[in-house]
Each structure stands twice: as C-alpha cells, then as structure tokens.
Amino acid sequence: MKNTLFMIAVCCTLALVSCRKESFTKFPDYDKNWLAMEDNPNDPTIHANFLFYKENGIPVFVNDTIGSQQRVDVFGKTYTHYEVLSLSYSLGGIQSGPPPEVQSFTYCDPADVPNALTFLRNEIMPVIKGNIHVPSILLVENMNTNAFGSYAYKGFNTVVIAQISKIPTMDETTRADYKGAILRSMLTNTVLDNKYAAILDKFYTVSRSFVSGRDAYGLNTYFFNSQTIVGLPPGTPLTFQAIGFLGEDIRIPSTTPISTWLDVSMYLEAALVNTDAQFKQKYAEYPSILLKYGYIRQILNDMGIK
Structure with a gap:
C-alpha cells in the first residue's frame, strides 16, 4: 500500500512538472541591440x-x-x-x-x-x-x-x-564649419562629463563674475547696464563678448545662452572650426573669451583632440 501511494505521488509530481514545462512561454528578443548593423550585399x-x-x-x-x-x-x-x-x-x-x-x-x-x-x-x-x-x-x-x-x-x-x-x-x-559642427555634436557629451566638472566650473565663473544680482546665463540685454554688468574696464562696451560669450542664445534673441551646456557647445564648435592661432586672432580684443577658450582647449587636449 505504501509503495502504491509513493508511486501515485511520484506520478502527480511528474505530471505537475510536465504541465509547468508545457505552459512556459519563451519571450522574443525585445531587448535586441538594434544598433548592431547587419550586412546586405545586395544593397x-x-x-x-x-x-x-x-x-x-x-x-x-x-x-x-x-x-x-x-x-x-x-x-x-x-x-x-x-x-x-x-x-x-x-x-x-x-x-x-x-x-x-x-x-x-x-x-x-x-x-x-x-x-x-x-x-x-x-x-x-x-x-x-x-x-x-x-x-x-x-x-x-x-x-x-x-x-x-x-x-x-x-x-x-x-x-x-x-x-x-x-x-x-x-x-x-564651409568645409571647416561643417567639420567643426560634426565634431561638436560628437564630442559635447564627453566634454560635459563629470571628469571635467572642476574645469567647467571655472569656465562658467568667467562670465558669471561680471554679473551682479542675476545669473549670467539667460540674461537679456535689457539688463546690460552698469548696475548689473560689473568689473569691466572703464569705457568697455557692454556686449556679449565683453563678458565672455561668443554670441546670443540662438533660440532666444538678445539673451545670453540660457544653459551652460549651450555656452560650452558654442565654444567647442568655434575651437574645432578654427586653428588655435585663428581663434586667438579673431577674439584678441576679448580677454574673457580667450580665458574661457583656454579651459575648453585644456579639456580637448586631455581628450587627445589636437
């Protein structure tokens, strides 16, 4: 009798395991690497x-x-x-x-x-x-x-x-501008990496040091006056370039870049379009721009980008 009960229990167990195997669903590869290219010699x-x-x-x-x-x-x-x-x-x-x-x-x-x-x-x-x-x-x-x-x-x-x-x-x-834009788009993420946070803080501080009571980023030219813009040599025109920006925010006219990453991107592209000598000659009248360019150049040199 005991042997009979044992055999019944074994059979039930095997039946349950068999059912579980039959009901198991194998899911498709929904997480496939779509960026792994496959060849097509006919195309x-x-x-x-x-x-x-x-x-x-x-x-x-x-x-x-x-x-x-x-x-x-x-x-x-x-x-x-x-x-x-x-x-x-x-x-x-x-x-x-x-x-x-x-x-x-x-x-x-x-x-x-x-x-x-x-x-x-x-x-x-x-x-x-x-x-x-x-x-x-x-x-x-x-x-x-x-x-x-x-x-x-x-x-x-x-x-x-x-x-x-x-x-x-x-x-x-045009070819130089084109190459610079492509390299900027490829390099920006690496330049903005935490590895370079200390250098970038110095980069941001250059422009921020000239603005009192407000942030230098996203600053409209309405506030370009002697109360807001401070620390420039007497008689210096109050321009984007004077406080270290290459130009206005492309999306919002008459405003400094509203984000630090856009400021970095603009410098990065300019540094990649021009040779070192060309950049320094172009902005020779703007010591703040040359200072910020030096920080970007420091990062690029560390990355092995000549």
Missing part, C-alpha cells in the same frame, strides 16, 4: 555602411527607422514594433527654455552616401577614433534645428549629419 548603400561599421564600430543609417519586429501586447494581440532612432536629447539634464530639437529633415539620396563615408573616414575618424563613443550616425540631406544650425545634431542614440550631397563642392571655409 550597395547598406553594404557600404556595414563596411564602415566593421572598420570603425559606428553604425551608419540613411533612415531613422532602423528595424521592425513582430510583438504581442498584454492582451495577446500581435502588432509590429518599429525601432526609430531618437533625435531628441536633453544635453546637460533638465532644460530651461526651449529644448534643442530637430524641427525637420529629409532623407538623403543613396548615391551621395559614398562621399559622406569618405569624408567621415578622412576628416572625422582620425580625430575621434579611440577617444569618443558615437552610438550611431544618421545621414540626411536637409535638416533644420532650433539650436545647432543645419549641419549636425546630437540625438539620444545618434548623430545626425546633414547636407551630404554638398560635401564634394564645399569650399575650404
């Missing part, structure tokens, strides 16, 4: 981008929708998930004022991709390779942003590079 554009990815570890796309996947929602209904590159990004944390954004863009002609890849190989990769992580690159034709012009923009998981059809015909000045 010249994808194949060329894949070769660049293999060389440099940076995936390059010509469409912001980079994949799709069949999924099942909580109600058991099947749907198609489309993975889209995120062009929105909050540099430096919480935003004050209008956040930077891509307002519009158009897809590029695949025929222009080879020239863009050659430019990246020759002009950009030698500067950043081994120093900077770039999650991905999105090549487009036209782009409008509210903060960073029409050349390059740093999104959450991609760097958007525009106007690629114009690369072969760019003159030397």
Whole structure:
C-alpha cells in the first residue's frame, strides 16, 4: 500500500512538472541591440555602411527607422514594433527654455552616401577614433534645428549629419564649419562629463563674475547696464563678448545662452572650426573669451583632440 501511494505521488509530481514545462512561454528578443548593423550585399548603400561599421564600430543609417519586429501586447494581440532612432536629447539634464530639437529633415539620396563615408573616414575618424563613443550616425540631406544650425545634431542614440550631397563642392571655409559642427555634436557629451566638472566650473565663473544680482546665463540685454554688468574696464562696451560669450542664445534673441551646456557647445564648435592661432586672432580684443577658450582647449587636449 505504501509503495502504491509513493508511486501515485511520484506520478502527480511528474505530471505537475510536465504541465509547468508545457505552459512556459519563451519571450522574443525585445531587448535586441538594434544598433548592431547587419550586412546586405545586395544593397550597395547598406553594404557600404556595414563596411564602415566593421572598420570603425559606428553604425551608419540613411533612415531613422532602423528595424521592425513582430510583438504581442498584454492582451495577446500581435502588432509590429518599429525601432526609430531618437533625435531628441536633453544635453546637460533638465532644460530651461526651449529644448534643442530637430524641427525637420529629409532623407538623403543613396548615391551621395559614398562621399559622406569618405569624408567621415578622412576628416572625422582620425580625430575621434579611440577617444569618443558615437552610438550611431544618421545621414540626411536637409535638416533644420532650433539650436545647432543645419549641419549636425546630437540625438539620444545618434548623430545626425546633414547636407551630404554638398560635401564634394564645399569650399575650404564651409568645409571647416561643417567639420567643426560634426565634431561638436560628437564630442559635447564627453566634454560635459563629470571628469571635467572642476574645469567647467571655472569656465562658467568667467562670465558669471561680471554679473551682479542675476545669473549670467539667460540674461537679456535689457539688463546690460552698469548696475548689473560689473568689473569691466572703464569705457568697455557692454556686449556679449565683453563678458565672455561668443554670441546670443540662438533660440532666444538678445539673451545670453540660457544653459551652460549651450555656452560650452558654442565654444567647442568655434575651437574645432578654427586653428588655435585663428581663434586667438579673431577674439584678441576679448580677454574673457580667450580665458574661457583656454579651459575648453585644456579639456580637448586631455581628450587627445589636437
């Protein structure tokens, strides 16, 4: 009798285990790495981008929708998930004022991709390779942003590079501006890293030291008077440049950059567009700008960016 009961218990246990195995659901790979490029030798554009990815570890796309996947929602209904590159990004944390954004863009002609890849190989990769992580690159034709012009923009998981059809015909000045904008978009996150917090505090303090009773950032020119702007040599015109800003906030006219990260971005791009000698000559009359430039140059030198 005991043996019989034992066998019944064993059978019940095996039956329960068997049921559990049959009811186990294996979930699809919803967390796949969408930025890991796959080759398609039959598509010249994808194949060329894949070769660049293999060389440099940076995936390059010509469409912001980079994949799709069949999924099942909580109600058991099947749907198609489309993975889209995120062009929105909050540099430096919480935003004050209008956040930077891509307002519009158009897809590029695949025929222009080879020239863009050659430019990246020759002009950009030698500067950043081994120093900077770039999650991905999105090549487009036209782009409008509210903060960073029409050349390059740093999104959450991609760097958007525009106007690629114009690369072969760019003159030397335009090419330098273009390269500077791309490098700025790729380097800003690293420059703003906590590693350089002490240097950046000195950078911010330069302009803040000239403003009394208010913050130098987000300061409207209405307050550019002798009560608010202090410490300048007598007779110095009260300008953005006099207190160490390269210019006004692109999004809010007649206002200093409303965020410290935008001030850093403007300096970073100017430092990358100009040679050291060119920058110092251009702003020779503004000691505060040269002082802040020195801090940015110090960070770039530490990063190995010459």
